Amino acid sequence: MAQNSQIATEWEWFTNYIEEIENNTAEDLLINKEEKLQAAKDIENKELESKIAKELALIHIYKTNNLEEAMPLLIRAMEIDEASEDEISLIFTYLGFYSLFEKVEDYYYGKEFLNKASTLLRNYNFPPVRIFINQKLGYSYWSTGETGKSIEEHQNILQYAQKERIPKVEAKANTDLANIYKDISSLDKALEHYKNALSIYRRIKSPVEEAKCLNEIGDLYLIRNDSKRAYENYIVALDILNDLSNVEANRASVYNSVANYYLKENNPGKAVENLAISNRLAQKSQNQLLIQETYAILSKAYKKLNNYQKALEYSELYKALDDFLQKEKNDRNILKIQSRYTITQKQNQIDQLELNKIQKEFELEEERKFKNFLAIMVVLAAIIMILIFILFISQRRSNAKLKTANEKVKTQNQELEDLNNTKDKFFSIISHDLKGPLNSLTSFSGLLMNHTSSLSTEEIQMLAKDLDKSLKNLFALLENLLQWSRSQTGNIEFKAEEIDLTEMLNENKKLLEKQADNKNIQIEVKNTKSVKAKAHPNSITTVIRNLLSNAIKFTEDGGQIKMGVVEEENQFVVKIADNGVGMPKEVASKIFRLDTKHSTQGTAKEKGTGLGLILCKEFVEKNGGQIWVKSEEGKGTIFSFSIPK
Numbered sequence: 001m002a003q004n005s006q007i008a009t010e011w012e013w014f015t016n017y018i019e020e021i022e023n024n025t026a027e028d029l030l031i032n033k034e035e036k037l038q039a040a041k042d043i044e045n046k047e048l049e050s051k052i053a054k055e056l057a058l059i060h061i062y063k064t065n066n067l068e069e070a071m072p073l074l075i076r077a078m079e080i081d082e083a084s085e086d087e088i089s090l091i092f093t094y095l096g097f098y099s100l101f102e103k104v105e106d107y108y109y110g111k112e113f114l115n116k117a118s119t120l121l122r123n124y125n126f127p128p129v130r131i132f133i134n135q136k137l138g139y140s141y142w143s144t145g146e147t148g149k150s151i152e153e154h155q156n157i158l159q160y161a162q163k164e165r166i167p168k169v170e171a172k173a174n175t176d177l178a179n180i181y182k183d184i185s186s187l188d189k190a191l192e193h194y195k196n197a198l199s200i201y202r203r204i205k206s207p208v209e210e211a212k213c214l215n216e217i218g219d220l221y222l223i224r225n226d227s228k229r230a231y232e233n234y235i236v237a238l239d240i241l242n243d244l245s246n247v248e249a250n251r252a253s254v255y256n257s258v259a260n261y262y263l264k265e266n267n268p269g270k271a272v273e274n275l276a277i278s279n280r281l282a283q284k285s286q287n288q289l290l291i292q293e294t295y296a297i298l299s300k301a302y303k304k305l306n307n308y309q310k311a312l313e314y315s316e317l318y319k320a321l322d323d324f325l326q327k328e329k330n331d332r333n334i335l336k337i338q339s340r341y342t343i344t345q346k347q348n349q350i351d352q353l354e355l356n357k358i359q360k361e362f363e364l365e366e367e368r369k370f371k372n373f374l375a376i377m378v379v380l381a382a383i384i385m386i387l388i389f390i391l392f393i394s395q396r397r398s399n400a401k402l403k404t405a406n407e408k409v410k411t412q413n414q415e416l417e418d419l420n421n422t423k424d425k426f427f428s429i430i431s432h433d434l435k436g437p438l439n440s441l442t443s444f445s446g447l448l449m450n451h452t453s454s455l456s457t458e459e460i461q462m463l464a465k466d467l468d469k470s471l472k473n474l475f476a477l478l479e480n481l482l483q484w485s486r487s488q489t490g491n492i493e494f495k496a497e498e499i500d501l502t503e504m505l506n507e508n509k510k511l512l513e514k515q516a517d518n519k520n521i522q523i524e525v526k527n528t529k530s531v532k533a534k535a536h537p538n539s540i541t542t543v544i545r546n547l548l549s550n551a552i553k554f555t556e557d558g559g560q561i562k563m564g565v566v567e568e569e570n571q572f573v574v575k576i577a578d579n580g581v582g583m584p585k586e587v588a589s590k591i592f593r594l595d596t597k598h599s600t601q602g603t604a605k606e607k608g609t610g611l612g613l614i615l616c617k618e619f620v621e622k623n624g625g626q627i628w629v630k631s632e633e634g635k636g637t638i639f640s641f642s643i644p645k
């Protein structure tokens with residue numbers, strides 16, 4: 001409904017403004033108009049700009065007849081309304097266009113704008129504008145020869161006005177219909193509608209319209225040769241008009257009718273009398289058509305009076321005026337063509353713009369699609385590149401891993417090979433060592449078997465003593481070998497237990513004391529308090545016994561051996577020192593090695609196996625420790641081994 005109030009306001013403005021144009025001079029109307037239009041443009045008030053443009057256009061249409069000025073103003077207003085989608089404002093812009101085309105009698109274009117306005121108006125319920133448009137459509141159809149459609153429009157208005165009781169509109173629709181029926185010679189229908197209009201105008205007291213109807217009704221009666229009735233109507237019309245002012249044209253029209261009546265009655269003298277009055281009135285009203293009509297009847301009347309001179313005079317005046325009117329019509333035609341051209345051009349422009357817009361949108365859409373496609377491709381390419389990179393990196397990593405693994409395998413293989421070589425060498429040495437005592441054993445046993453009778457008891461005893469010595473040596477070698485091989489095959493379980501190192505040193509001292517005594521060697525254990533460590537008892541005691549036995553073996557008569565345990569931060573270090581023969585540096589570097597078995601005789605010619613220290617190293621390492629030697633030839637030796645805490 002807010003929209004209806006807006007359309008009501010606009011309608012009021014439209015009708016008032018047209019009235020204002022009628023009642024004012026062009027100069028007054030145009031005062032400040034251009035400035036106001038410029039101001040509206042400056043402050044960018046589009047709504048106001050559209051309205052002022054329309055006002056200016058209407059002034060040029062109805063007052064200055066400058067349609068060339070009016071057209072661009074209306075086009076501007078249309079552009080603004082279309083851009084802002086202001087439908088109501090656009091309806092009145094279309095009505096402005098209609099006014100322009102109506103002015104040049106271009107009803108084809110006029111109709112088009114009325115139909116545009118009519119379509120927009122469907123969204124609103126505001127009868128006055130609907131009626132206005134339908135009336136104008138009725139006139140346009142009439143002018144373009146579409147009589148049926150024209151009658152239909154006026155009939156619709158009539159029905160609506162009757163239903164809604166709007167007498168003024170009802171009366172107007174009746175006269176419009178009557179005019180059409182009169183033109184197509186449906187005289188009965190024409191008469192009926194004029195009579196209807198007449199009674200309404202009487203009722204609502206519109207004397208000028210009433211008189212016009214009476215005049216028309218009179219004319220119809222005159223056509224029907226009912227002169228008496230015609231005359232009666234003319235007289236009433238004149239009675240009404242004579243009491244009014246500013247109705248010269250209407251009066252002139254009735255007097256012309258009266259003149260026609262007298263001509264029909266074959267009274268040209270009376271006709272000329274009435275025509276004199278109508279001519280004066282018509283001249284005063286400046287209504288060219290009326291003047292022309294008067295001239296025509298005057299010429300006819302004078303002809304009947306046989307005054308050919310006068311008849312010719314009026315005939316020429318008629319023609320002169322006709323020429324003038326024709327010229328005006330031609331001018332209008334030129335304007336009509338110009339206006340049509342401008343509006344068609346404008347329409348073409350709009351169509352072209354629309355086309356360009358669609359084209360542009362299409363291009364933009366294409367561009368957008370292409371950009372999307374590109375973006376997707378770039379992303380895909382990036383993903384593929386990243387994947388390739390990742391693949392490359394992982395390949396390189398696994399290659400590196402493989403390489404290190406290969407290297408490890410290689411070094412392990414090398415180590416294994418080395419170890420195997422070492423063991424091969426070791427076994428060849430051992431087998432040689434085993435062969436030695438066994439050879440001497442077989443030669444002993446051979447001697448005993450073959451020469452038993454020739455050998456003395458002392459000799460046999462000596463041989464048996466040597467045999468025993470050889471066997472003991474062999475036994476020691478085998479025992480060491482067995483122990484070593486057990487440790488190698490993992491048959492000895494080096495399970496750590498709590499041991500007392502001091503106690504262990506003392507036990508071994510006791511065990512080997514007899515041997516030491518034989519060589520007058522003193523053994524001293526430095527520690528008095530117990531030293532508790534965690535290690536495998538059997539292996540550690542074997543190591544101590546081996547080291548102590550060596551110390552006794554390689555120390556001269558009357559020598560000294562010292563044993564002890566030193567506690568360090570992370571380990572215990574067991575030391576066994578003697579002041580015996582010692583050994584050169586190159587020997588010290590060989591004694592723990594498997595591949596260079598080294599053995600020398602003891603100070604009392606004790607034989608060795610060369611396996612003891614190798615076993616010691618093996619056992620110490622199985623307990624997580626290390627073994628090392630410090631020795632000086634002729635001064636003595638210190639063996640040390642560690643046990644981690």
Ligand code: ADP
Pocket residue numbers: 550551552554578580581582583591598599600601607608609610611612613614637
């Ligand atoms: P064996 O004593 O049976 O020969 P070992 O492996 O026990 O075998 O010792 C190897 C060699 O190391 C000895 O033959 C000797 O030359 C040297 N050796 C070992 N202990 C000592 C020591 N306390 N003083 C000097 N030389 C030693």
